[in-house]
Amino acid sequence: xxxxxxxxxxxxxxxxxxxxxxxxxxxxxxxxxxxxxxxxxxxxxxxxxxxxxxxxxxxxxxxxxxxxxxxxxxxxxxxxxxxxxxxxxxxxxxxxxxxxxxxxxxxxxxxxxxxxxxxxxxxxxxxxxxxxxxxxxxxxxxxxxxxxxxxxxxxxxxxxxxxxxxxxxxxxxxxxxxxxxxxxxxxxxxxxxxxxxxxxxxxxxxxxxxxxxxxxxxxxxxxxxxxxxxxxxxxxxxxxxxxxxxxxxxxxxxxxxxxxxxxxxxxxxxxxxxxxxxxxxxxxxxxxxxxxxxxxxxxxxxxxxxxxxxxxxxxxxxxxxxxxxxxxxxxxxxxxxxxxxxxxxxxxxxxxxxxxxxxxxxxxxx
Numbered sequence: 001x002x003x004x005x006x007x008x009x010x011x012x013x014x015x016x017x018x019x020x021x022x023x024x025x026x027x028x029x030x031x032x033x034x035x036x037x038x039x040x041x042x043x044x045x046x047x048x049x050x051x052x053x054x055x056x057x058x059x060x061x062x063x064x065x066x067x068x069x070x071x072x073x074x075x076x077x078x079x080x081x082x083x084x085x086x087x088x089x090x091x092x093x094x095x096x097x098x099x100x101x102x103x104x105x106x107x108x109x110x111x112x113x114x115x116x117x118x119x120x121x122x123x124x125x126x127x128x129x130x131x132x133x134x135x136x137x138x139x140x141x142x143x144x145x146x147x148x149x150x151x152x153x154x155x156x157x158x159x160x161x162x163x164x165x166x167x168x169x170x171x172x173x174x175x176x177x178x179x180x181x182x183x184x185x186x187x188x189x190x191x192x193x194x195x196x197x198x199x200x201x202x203x204x205x206x207x208x209x210x211x212x213x214x215x216x217x218x219x220x221x222x223x224x225x226x227x228x229x230x231x232x233x234x235x236x237x238x239x240x241x242x243x244x245x246x247x248x249x250x251x252x253x254x255x256x257x258x259x260x261x262x263x264x265x266x267x268x269x270x271x272x273x274x275x276x277x278x279x280x281x282x283x284x285x286x287x288x289x290x291x292x293x294x295x296x297x298x299x300x301x302x303x304x305x306x307x308x309x310x311x312x313x314x315x316x317x318x319x320x321x322x323x324x325x326x327x328x329x330x331x332x333x334x335x336x337x338x339x340x341x342x343x344x345x346x347x348x349x350x351x352x353x354x355x356x357x358x359x360x361x362x363x364x365x366x
Contacts, residue, residue, distance in 0.1 A: 001270075002244055002267065005190070007225075009090050011230060013097055016057070018059075019039055021041075027073055028063060029072065033053050033118060033132075035076075037049040050268075053112055053120055054118025055114065057112055057114070080103065084103075085100070092153070092154070093158060094154070095114040097111075109124075121142065128144055128146055128147070139152050166212060169210050169215060180207045181195055190245075191225065198221045198224070233248075236255060237255055239256070350365070
């Protein structure tokens with residue numbers, strides 16, 4: 001599956017605006033790195049959003065036949081089902097798409113990170129409340145209960161002026177301009193080469209040697225590239241599809257092309273064409289993996305329960321005298337004045353957390 005570049009994420013985020021104000025009806029998770037969101041768009045009907053991290057996000061014609069529900073997906077359903085999608089954005093020039101939802105309980109943000117290993121994150125008021133995979137970098141950590149932070153800031157080509165571009169060219173340690181554009185301006189290889197083509201600059205030129213005049217032309221070409229009219233298409237080589245792009249590119253001027261109405265349609269076409277058909281062995285392996293995963297979950301649940309019971313016993317043993325005295329006080333109070341007397345005792349004893357008259361149970365804080 002094609003990996004979206006930052007510029008392609010920009011075009012996809014714009015294309016997804018048609019889903020704003022749609023109602024999220026259902027969610028599925030056919031694989032660990034995949035998520036399917038089913039929306040109802042007013043006056044249009046059903047819309048399927050396919051997410052595959054760290055590769056792509058796009059509107060699909062139909063959901064996958066093997067759509068499943070994992071524990072992570074169940075949590076997302078609990079928080080987001082029947083909520084309204086209020087906004088879709090790409091922060092800066094990051095390979096990140098953020099969906100903002102409004103529900104009866106609270107606003108939520110569902111974040112798709114399309115770089116490195118990829119991730120799917122749910123936040124509430126910037127706090128991570130669900131995450132597909134805990135991740136750690138030297139400058140950033142993603143885990144439950146922490147504040148979600150974007151990756152360290154990259155150079156956003158949208159906010160650059162010509163003077164800033166010239167300064168970056170002079171200070172870069174990249175050996176040629178195509179690498180500078182691909183990495184330091186986050187354009188990626190194809191769009192970096194495209195910018196060199198439309199700027200009439202040899203891609204092997206050393207950045208520090210670019211003249212002021214050439215740099216200004218490069219800047220003008222950059223702005224033109226960033227604001228190109230959509231021209232979604234699939235690119236072919238030797239009659240085989242090799243990629244999908246959201247705009248017309250000189251880089252592929254000699255290749256056969258097939259135009260589509262949307263970038264999503266082009267991505268779905270390339271995804272279908274390049275997908276490997278699973279063999280009967282793959283199906284059997286998937287079935288066995290599902291059985292193993294279920295057994296592991298059952299074992300883990302049992303272990304967690306046993307561990308909790310063990311710890312409860314240890315706490316009672318450690319605080320035996322306190323618990324014994326409290327139970328004796330509760331029994332005495334109940335004999336003398338019933339549950340009303342026990343409730344009075346609770347007011348003066350902070351360790352007596354709660355009382356259930358019907359079951360005759362109390363909760364003690366040790």
